[in-house]
Amino acid sequence: MDNYPTFPFDFEITRSKRKTLSIIIKSGKVEVKSPDFMPEVDVYQFLIQKQAWIKKHLTEQEVKLTQKLVITDGYEVMFFGKPRRIEVIYAGRPKVEVTDDRLLIYTRSNEPQALEKHFSNWLKLQASEYMTTQTIKTARALGVEERLKEVVFRKTKTKWGHCCSDGTIQYNWLTMMAPKPVIDYLIAHESSHLVHMNHSKKFWQTVATVCPDYKDLKDWLKTYGHRFWTE
Ligand SMILES: [Zn+2]
Structure with missing residues (x-):
């Protein structure tokens, strides 16, 4: 040519x-x-x-x-669906604090890897506090508290949550970045698997009893979910 x-x-x-x-x-x-x-x-x-x-x-x-997640001074990160500006503060002992609009990372090292580690550890802790309590509450509301074995947290590539047949519920702790109704939907979804181990009509009816808006929230996760992945 x-x-x-x-x-x-x-x-x-x-x-x-x-x-x-x-x-x-x-x-x-x-x-x-x-x-x-x-x-x-x-x-x-x-x-x-x-x-x-x-x-x-x-x-x-x-x-x-x-939309890839970057943990660096001045960048924004979502927590409970609200953007928080990252502020890196020099401190001998690392810790993370959240305010209404900021995420304060106290650290000795400014390295991106160190920042991401502090952030991940903190987010995991938030997830284990909030999501475990909510899961127990939801399972109780569904009358299946005794079927819930334990709640565990992983950073999985493809799944937000998973319910095993032995009653172990696993969540991706990055879910904590999503808005609260979305997190609660995920909890309602996995807890409902303690009642029905499938995605049958009955399963969705059970989800609706604890999360009436589940359809919109499910769509939300599908559309915006990729924003929360770190690589
Ligand atoms: Zn499911």
């Missing part, structure tokens, strides 16, 4: 012994995987066809990247 078309994004073409063309979009970069001997004109033709799709995915990734 003499006149290469121009695209509103950068891309890289990598060739290998493959049979078909494919496009990979990762961390805001576009890579076109092409069969070794495919003429360039065909590769460009493919890019022209897929242009709208590429642009859509690049925009989506951009949004997700900017």
